[in-house]
Amino acid sequence: MTEATLAHPARLPSEIAPAIHYHVAMPQPESHLFEVTLHLKDWQLPLLDLKMPVWTPGSYLVREYAKHIQDFSAQAGEESLPWRKLSKNHWQIEFATDKTITVRYRVFAHELSVRTNHLDSTHGYFNGAALFFRIPGCEKQSIQVTIVPPQPKWQITTPLAALPEQPNTFQALDFDTLVDSFFEIGCHELHRFEVLDKSHELAIWGKGNANPVRIIADIEKIIQVEAQMFGGLPYDRYVFLLHLSTQGNGGLEHKYACSLNYSRFGFRAQDKYERFMQLVAHEFFHLWNVKRIRPKALEVFDYDQENYTPSLWFSEGTTSYYDLVIPLRAGIYDVKSFLNNLGKEITRLQTTPGRQVQPLSESSFDAWIKLYRPDANSGNSQISYYLKGEVVSLLLDLLIRRHRNGRSLDDVMLKMWQEFGQAEIGFTPEQLQEVIESVAGINLDDFFKRYVDGTEELPFNDYLEPFGLQLVSEEEEPVPCLGVRATTENGRELIKFVEAGTPASAAGIDAGDELLAIDDIRVTAQQLSDRLKDYQPGDTIQVTVFHQDELRTYPVTLVASQPSRYQVIPVEQPSPTQQQNFAGWLGVPLSNL
Ligand SMILES: [Zn+2]
Numbered sequence: 001m002t003e004a005t006l007a008h009p010a011r012l013p014s015e016i017a018p019a020i021h022y023h024v025a026m027p028q029p030e031s032h033l034f035e036v037t038l039h040l041k042d043w044q045l046p047l048l049d050l051k052m053p054v055w056t057p058g059s060y061l062v063r064e065y066a067k068h069i070q071d072f073s074a075q076a077g078e079e080s081l082p083w084r085k086l087s088k089n090h091w092q093i094e095f096a097t098d099k100t101i102t103v104r105y106r107v108f109a110h111e112l113s114v115r116t117n118h119l120d121s122t123h124g125y126f127n128g129a130a131l132f133f134r135i136p137g138c139e140k141q142s143i144q145v146t147i148v149p150p151q152p153k154w155q156i157t158t159p160l161a162a163l164p165e166q167p168n169t170f171q172a173l174d175f176d177t178l179v180d181s182f183f184e185i186g187c188h189e190l191h192r193f194e195v196l197d198k199s200h201e202l203a204i205w206g207k208g209n210a211n212p213v214r215i216i217a218d219i220e221k222i223i224q225v226e227a228q229m230f231g232g233l234p235y236d237r238y239v240f241l242l243h244l245s246t247q248g249n250g251g252l253e254h255k256y257a258c259s260l261n262y263s264r265f266g267f268r269a270q271d272k273y274e275r276f277m278q279l280v281a282h283e284f285f286h287l288w289n290v291k292r293i294r295p296k297a298l299e300v301f302d303y304d305q306e307n308y309t310p311s312l313w314f315s316e317g318t319t320s321y322y323d324l325v326i327p328l329r330a331g332i333y334d335v336k337s338f339l340n341n342l343g344k345e346i347t348r349l350q351t352t353p354g355r356q357v358q359p360l361s362e363s364s365f366d367a368w369i370k371l372y373r374p375d376a377n378s379g380n381s382q383i384s385y386y387l388k389g390e391v392v393s394l395l396l397d398l399l400i401r402r403h404r405n406g407r408s409l410d411d412v413m414l415k416m417w418q419e420f421g422q423a424e425i426g427f428t429p430e431q432l433q434e435v436i437e438s439v440a441g442i443n444l445d446d447f448f449k450r451y452v453d454g455t456e457e458l459p460f461n462d463y464l465e466p467f468g469l470q471l472v473s474e475e476e477e478p479v480p481c482l483g484v485r486a487t488t489e490n491g492r493e494l495i496k497f498v499e500a501g502t503p504a505s506a507a508g509i510d511a512g513d514e515l516l517a518i519d520d521i522r523v524t525a526q527q528l529s530d531r532l533k534d535y536q537p538g539d540t541i542q543v544t545v546f547h548q549d550e551l552r553t554y555p556v557t558l559v560a561s562q563p564s565r566y567q568v569i570p571v572e573q574p575s576p577t578q579q580q581n582f583a584g585w586l587g588v589p590l591s592n593l
Helices: 177-181 210-230 270-285 310-330 335-350 360-365 385-403 410-419 429-440 445-454 460-467 503-507 524-533 578-588
Strands: 020-027 033-042 045-053 070-075 082-086 089-094 101-108 119-120 123-127 143-148 156-159 170-173 182-186 189-197 199-207 235-245 249-253 259-263 469-473 486-490 492-499 515-520 541-548 550-557 566-570
Touching: 020 335, 070 082, 070 143, 101 182, 143 335, 170 177, 170 270, 177 460, 182 199, 189 541, 199 210, 210 270, 210 310, 210 410, 249 270, 259 270, 270 310, 310 335, 310 385, 310 410, 335 469, 335 566, 360 385, 360 410, 385 410, 385 429, 385 460, 385 578, 410 429, 460 469, 460 578, 469 492, 486 524, 503 550, 515 524
Parallel strands: 020 143, 199 235, 235 259
Antiparallel strands: 020 033, 033 101, 045 089, 070 101, 082 089, 119 123, 123 182, 143 170, 156 182, 189 199, 249 259, 469 566, 486 492, 515 541, 541 550
């Protein structure tokens, strides 16, 4: 049954238009198994190919959703149909004379993240890509989905439109729309609100200290600011789904919704609440940037393999820059918090040695094998396209504002929306650069060569100074550099990262080593930095570790440390022009700092 005997899937004539209807039941939610039935009518070929996507748009990693499928079977009436597997995600069914076919399978759902499936006694959550088969050739067909909740009180929230007259049944216009839709089924809170005459919903699953009244008030402000940027809202209804979990922090954008996962008690402390609103601003911004304004490689999704693009720095990084700016414009935090957050982001970039190894465009291209698959060498060899893309977007915004009074990166976003997003035409890297250049009014070959396709250090102060700001490094008390980062895990002190080119790396200390002692006295991860302050650069210390269970002591000569913290602060005595530029950018006088 599972032998790969046929090499080529059946090809579907364009005039065939089968009716596709999925039923999703979950009679025993505690088993974590969704029971899926596909009913297909008017099928007219001797073979039926079914392919499970290997990834979902918005999360650039092959996740092998097919691995969760079990108990696959196919029937025509009462008769079982033979089937075989042709590849990891490809099932093929042989079909006789009947034109109606029923396929049954179960999907194990035990991973609570925005991009996977989760089913337990409290709720069911799934993503289209991780539950439904694609029928090659039928991607443009509409698809109906009927949900069978295990209890009548479980309600269903999805961005898909409900079909009137058919209970618990929803319709996707095509397979892309089905993939782009999640379902939340359970006893979640559901809040409805209107902004700019458009319907919005906030669904919250899980217990915690989220205050929906406050959250909705702030979401409304974010929607208003972003709608103003893009000249309106390109939808009639939008759904925010929030999962409250123990250590959650993630989001997945959709065209008509977003899925958010956040720490259940992350809403009282101001800094955590601000981070949550940044997450909301980020995922909502994506409804334009990446869901509709798409790189060429993502214009038509290939669900069978990686979709490579060098432009995720714009899709994700520029979105990250705006998730910093938009809460400021919305009045959710003030300019001090904004600059404080900006300083933290620049600190993360400048303390990642991989920024000098991997160009931004390459980081984007290799997302599939690198950013989502970190290892012991990631910090030394990679830079996140979110992080560097965010900071490069800051520089571009400042560059445009300096060269073209009254214009900004906002005009780039609007132009990208008008030229590519509205019609959903994919943009090439060259077209993106052309749009930025047309707004900036200058040639940017040199900028892109150095900072997007190259690894040159970003000249922050050249860009900040015209706005009355400067980047300074701050060290409370210098710590001589050993070159490791350590954490405590299950009572053991583990070295998680060894920076290339540092004394630790030269001595042979390795990521994964268990840290035991410095100069024969036990040291913990938490004490490490403090203990090093008792030494001077040039001192040699004895570092004792377990390396693959062998006890080793290494002599290590410490060196002077690199800055570990940066801040963006005002210059002394800003000129009237600097003050004017600052107010034009951030909307308040520089004297507010
Ligand atoms: Zn994003």
